[in-house]
Amino acid sequence: xxxxxxxxxxxxxxxxxxxxxxxxxxxxxxxxxxxxxxxxxxxxxxxxxxxxxxxxxxxxxxxxxxxxxxxxxxxxxxxxxxxxxxxxxxxxxxxxxxxxxxxxxxxxxxxxxxxxxxxxxxxxxxxxxxxxxxxxxxxxxxxxxxxxxxxxxxxxxxxxxxxxxxxxxxxxxxxxxxxxxxxxxxxxxxxxxxxxxxxxxxxxxxxxxxxxxxxxxxxxxxxxxxxxxxxxxxxxxxxxxxxxxxxxxxxxxxxxxxxxxxxxxxxxxxxxxxxxxxxxxxxxxxxxxxxxxxxxxxxxxxxxxxxxxxxxxxxx
Amino acid sequence: xxxxxxxxxxxxxxxxxxxxxxxxxxxxxxxxxxxxxxxxxxxxxxxxxxxxxxxxxxxxxxxxxxxxxxxxxxxxxxxxxxxxxxxxxxxxxxxxxxxxxxxxxxxxxxxxxxxxxxxxxxxxxxxxxxxxxxxxxxxxxxxxxxxxxxxxxxxxxxxxxxxxxxxxxxxxxxxxxxxxxxxxxxxxxxxxxxxxxxxxxxxxxxxxxxxxxxxxxxxxxxxxxxxxxxxxxxxxxxxxxxxxxxxxxxxxxxxxxxxxxxxx
Numbered sequence: 001x002x003x004x005x006x007x008x009x010x011x012x013x014x015x016x017x018x019x020x021x022x023x024x025x026x027x028x029x030x031x032x033x034x035x036x037x038x039x040x041x042x043x044x045x046x047x048x049x050x051x052x053x054x055x056x057x058x059x060x061x062x063x064x065x066x067x068x069x070x071x072x073x074x075x076x077x078x079x080x081x082x083x084x085x086x087x088x089x090x091x092x093x094x095x096x097x098x099x100x101x102x103x104x105x106x107x108x109x110x111x112x113x114x115x116x117x118x119x120x121x122x123x124x125x126x127x128x129x130x131x132x133x134x135x136x137x138x139x140x141x142x143x144x145x146x147x148x149x150x151x152x153x154x155x156x157x158x159x160x161x162x163x164x165x166x167x168x169x170x171x172x173x174x175x176x177x178x179x180x181x182x183x184x185x186x187x188x189x190x191x192x193x194x195x196x197x198x199x200x201x202x203x204x205x206x207x208x209x210x211x212x213x214x215x216x217x218x219x220x221x222x223x224x225x226x227x228x229x230x231x232x233x234x235x236x237x238x239x240x241x242x243x244x245x246x247x248x249x250x251x252x253x254x255x256x257x258x259x260x261x262x263x264x265x266x267x268x269x270x271x272x273x274x275x276x277x278x279x280x281x282x283x284x285x286x287x288x289x290x291x292x293x294x295x296x297x298x299x300x301x302x303x304x305x306x307x308x309x310x311x312x313x314x315x316x
Numbered sequence: 317x318x319x320x321x322x323x324x325x326x327x328x329x330x331x332x333x334x335x336x337x338x339x340x341x342x343x344x345x346x347x348x349x350x351x352x353x354x355x356x357x358x359x360x361x362x363x364x365x366x367x368x369x370x371x372x373x374x375x376x377x378x379x380x381x382x383x384x385x386x387x388x389x390x391x392x393x394x395x396x397x398x399x400x401x402x403x404x405x406x407x408x409x410x411x412x413x414x415x416x417x418x419x420x421x422x423x424x425x426x427x428x429x430x431x432x433x434x435x436x437x438x439x440x441x442x443x444x445x446x447x448x449x450x451x452x453x454x455x456x457x458x459x460x461x462x463x464x465x466x467x468x469x470x471x472x473x474x475x476x477x478x479x480x481x482x483x484x485x486x487x488x489x490x491x492x493x494x495x496x497x498x499x500x501x502x503x504x505x506x507x508x509x510x511x512x513x514x515x516x517x518x519x520x521x522x523x524x525x526x527x528x529x530x531x532x533x534x535x536x537x538x539x540x541x542x543x544x545x546x547x548x549x550x551x552x553x554x555x556x557x558x559x560x561x562x563x564x565x566x567x568x569x570x571x572x573x574x575x576x577x578x579x580x
Contacts (some may be wrong), residue, residue, distance in 0.1 A: 166424065173410050173421055180408040183365050184473060185396035185425040240412065 016141040019255050022223040023148040023212045025233075026249045030159045030242065031202025032230045037240040038163065039195035040175030042095065044227045045102035046087060048109040049200040051222035053079040053207025055113055058125040058217040064116055068131045072208040079204025080197045082109075087196035091189040107226055108287050114219060125219035144213055151209060155202060159242040162198070171195050172240065232283060236290045237296025255282055317342050318364070318400075318477055318509070321387070323378030323534075325356075325363050327371065332361045332397035334533045337378075341477060341511055342432040346503050348541060349513040351530035358405060358512035360530070361479045364400035364511070366392040382476070397425055399476035403469075405485060407462035411455030415446055417463055418454050422472030432472070432556070439468040442498050473504060477509045484516050492519050499523060521545045 032046045051061045056075035058065040066074070085105035113119045130139045131147065138147050170191050173181040182188050211217045237248020258270065259279050294300060318341040325334035334356045341347045349357050362368040363375050369391070378454075380388040388397055401422075410418055419439055423432045441448035443464045449457060454465055470478050482493040483499070500523045502508055511535055514520035521527055527544040529537040537547060 166420070167415060168420055169410075169417055170424065172412055173424075176410040176412060177408045179367050179370050179392075179420075180404055180410070182370070182392035182423055183367055183396055183402040183404065184469070185393050186421075187393045 007081075014147060018253070020139050020141060020144050020213060022250060022253050023145075023152045023214065024206050025230075025253060026152050026246055027148075027155045027209070028203050028206035029230050029233050029249050030155050031199040031206070032136040032240065033159065033234055034162065034171065034202065035195050035199035036167065036231060037234050037245065038171040038175065039192060041090065041192060041195060042099040042231065043102040043196075043199070044099050044224070044231065045106040046108070046199075046203055046230045047222040047224065047227040048081050048106040049083060050207035050226075051109060051113065051201030052082050053204030054211040054221070055119050055125075055207075056204070057208040057211045058128050059118055061129055062125050062127050063210075068129050068212055072131075072205070073214070075208035076201050076204040077078070079207065080201040081158045083196040083198075083200025083203075084193055086200075087193040090196070091192040093308050094103065103224075106227060110219065110222075120217075122219055124216060126216045128217060130215065131212055148209065148213075153203065155205070156242060159202075163240075163242065167194075177241075184251065196255070216301075225307055229283070232287050235287055236297055238299030241297070241299045243302070244299030247302065251264045251298060252283065252286070255286070272307075317383060318511075319381045320360075320364070321379045323363060323379070323380065324376050325359055325368065325373055325374050327373045329372075329374075332533060333373065334363070337447065337530075337533070337535055339528055339535075339538075341509055343476075344503070344507050344509055344514065345525045346500070346510045346523055348517070348524035348544075349511055349516070349530060350517040350520060350525040350527060350544075351536075352515065354532075355530040357515075357530055357535040358481055359533075361481050361511065361513055362386065362400060364477075365400055365479055366390055366395045367402060367404070369441075375495075394477075396473065399480065401435075401470040401473045401475035401477075403481060403483070404480040405481040407459065407466055407485075409454040409457070409462050409465055409469075411453065412447075413454060414451050415454050415457065415465055416450040419446070419469050419472050422469035424513065425473065435472055435474070439471060442471075445470055460487050460495070463487060463495060464498075471506070471508070475508065477511065479513045480510060482513060482515060483512060484519055492516070496520075497525055517545075568574050 010062055012140025013184050013190050013278060024030040028046065028050050032043060032048070035041050035043045035046075046285055055079045057071045059070070060067055060071035060074055084107045085101060090098045114122055119125065130137055132138070136143070138144050163172070170181070170186050171183070171194075174191050178188050181191075207222075210221070214221070233248035233252050235248070236251060237246070259282070263274075290297060318339075320337060321340040322336055322338050323334060324336065326479065327333055331456065337356070337360060339360070340564060347361060351357050357558055359368070362371070362373065364380055365386075366387075368374065372528065375388045378388075379386055381400060382400065385398070387398065387400075410421060413421065416436070419436055420432070423435070425430055435565045436483070440450075445461060449461060454462065457465060467483065480499070483495055487495070496519050499510065499512070503510055503523075512524065519520070519545060521541040522542040527539065527541045528535050529544065537544065
């Protein structure tokens with residue numbers, strides 16, 4: 001909690017905005033974890049759900065004059081509805097085919113938003129307002145940190161409780177064995193639709209908050225690469241686990257940030273092009289290493305470390 | 317009462333899996349379904365529970381009725397809702413869920429929280445081993461424990477009819493008789509009807525009231541379990557016994573052993 005004050009005292013706002021960006025990403029990827037991690041529907045369209053949330057907030061605030069909070073609620077809901085729309089063709093499919101449908105959805109969503117006038121086309125929209133509570137305006141990195149921290153904790157709690165509920169267990173059931181699930185009375189298609197809906201709600205929230213935080217929205221904020229990064233974060237963190245998702249996001253973004261800082265500092269003779277390429281190479285190597293040596297992700301590493309700590313000196 | 321009337325099941329539109337199969341499962345009864353590999357036991361159970369569609373199979377002729385209501389055009393979750401629970405072959409636990417969470421998934425359709433809790437303890441009473449493992453991830457349980465878990469999970473749904481597909485598969489004989497004792501107990505005390513598909517006919521016929529012998533997708537023989545266990549053909553083919561103590565291959569069977577029916 002005191003971290004942002006310490007950082008702002010040292011004047012290092014780069015790191016603070018990195019932390020804020022990480023929190024937004026955690027919210028988004030928690031949503032993908034519901035779809036892909038818990039329910040087993042690999043989605044490559046997660047950026048597009050974030051995009052829908054972000055653009056809804058931007059359009060409603062700058063074009064229709066809605067207040068930010070109302071627009072944010074609308075963004076979350078519309079993203080959820082779009083999630084249902086994507087799930088309807090995807091619900092009859094499995095594995096790879098779901099990934100293809102969601103991939104197609106990403107490009108369709110991108111095309112539609114790019115072609116509309118109301119969204120500002122390829123230039124995007126500027127002047128998205130900051131949120132206010134009473135007289136308090138969230139217009140600094142420090143205040144945003146607290147706001148995002150609140151939303152992130154909220155989303156973590158929702159996600160962690162979801163998996164303990166009857167509702168959330170049905171997601172795991174259709175992932176682990178859909179035929180058995182259906183013979184226990186779980187409606188598999190409806191459960192898949194629910195997963196996409198809930199996952200898209202998280203993404204819509206992340207998109208809306210991000211747009212307001214940046215106060216602009218642009219097409220190139222939401223790329224297919226991000227979608228793939230998100231899937232990687234889940235794999236590295238630990239598929240289906242809320243804590244693992246948080247760890248995966250922090251781990252990968254931290255690698256990216258550290259490489260950025262090293263590249264920018266000039267300590268190592270890396271051109272910016274090279275360091276950008278290096279990020280993808282390291283990302284790829286990390287995923288390969290995790291799948292081969294630690295398929296249950298960072299969360300499994302953490303659990304093992306914790307168990308060993310308790311058992312000391314009798315570890316394995 | 318479940319009544320299967322003259323059904324024909326076809327996979328992928330071309331592969332005939334069942335033909336002219338008729339069965340009756342009176343309330344509270346245990347019915348054994350015995351037969352060798354590929355004889356159509358699993359297909360029969362799948363056509364009752366509706367999961368046939370997930371394997372591109374279809375009941376093309378005949379009807380399946382539960383208490384006078386036709387169910388062979390329903391989807392699996394609808395069939396589960398009206399009280400038929402299918403325990404698939406091969407211990408299909410939800411590996412990432414704990415034992416207790418698995419059991420609670422069985423009660424997915426039920427809303428009566430208090431009764432669910434009571435039933436959970438009832439299951440722990442029938443399968444004490446499951447209670448000691450309640451917080452374990454079910455993927456780490458042994459084969460026998462997983463088999464107990466899936467039976468317990470099906471019971472949590474409080475079905476009228478439970479379909480068990482090869483509960484003895486890959487288990488030690490001692491464990492098989494232990495599990496069958498509990499199945500019998502569940503049937504007597506909780507009034508659950510059961511259809512048990514089994515390759516090892518001895519165990520299944522020992523607790524069943526009635527039995528059907530399937531062969532190449534047809535009912536080759538049927539009768540009360542005592543009669544069936546005494547039948548020469550069944551003894552030879554499925555129990556591996558014969559009077560002289562020599563092994564008889566299925567292909568050497570006298571043709572009169574096929575299609576004989578002792579009672580209707």
